[in-house]
Amino acid sequence: MKNPVPVAMSFEELEHTADVRLRVKAGSLESLFSEAARALMVVMYGSAEPGPMRRSIEVQAADPESLMHAFLSEVLYISEVEEMVVSGAEIRLNEGRLEGELTGEPFSPAKHRSGMEVKGISLSGLSVSRDNHTYILEVIFDV
Secondary structure, three states: OOOOOOOOOOEEEEOOOOOEEEEEEEOOHHHHHHHHHHHHHHHHHOOOOOOOEEEEEEEEOOOHHHHHHHHHHHHHHHHHHHOEEEEEEEEEEEOOEEEEEEEEEEOOOOOOOOOOOOOEEEEEEEEEEEEOOEEEEEEEEEO
16 A cells, blocks of 8 residues: 555555555445545545534435445535535435535645545445445545
8 A cells, every 4th residue: 555544443445556445334324425525535634523614515316326426526526625624424315316514624734734635536446335234335536
């Protein structure tokens, strides 16, 4: 692995030759989306702490993988354009539609310099599955 990513209990970095590949786990599909957003921020900024910022989010897609891709792409966009480091999300899912509220803190150059630039979310290798009572996401971030 290149630069080690700080690992939280809900996600781990997997081997990948050029980009960052993660496995994220959660007890519900809604929580999986929230943990995926937090994992993206940890890769990008080294941390994702709760803060005063709030932002509504809404995306639609035909299947869970496409919905996760659309969601993470929107989180990446919001983070870069609005300078928001997302720490979590309250998510509501309803037949291919995700609505929710992102929470986080303002980007701080002093605090958020230990990550790496993420250019996009890869559709290749993106999977959402369920094993007993655990939802699992495998995703590659293009760096």
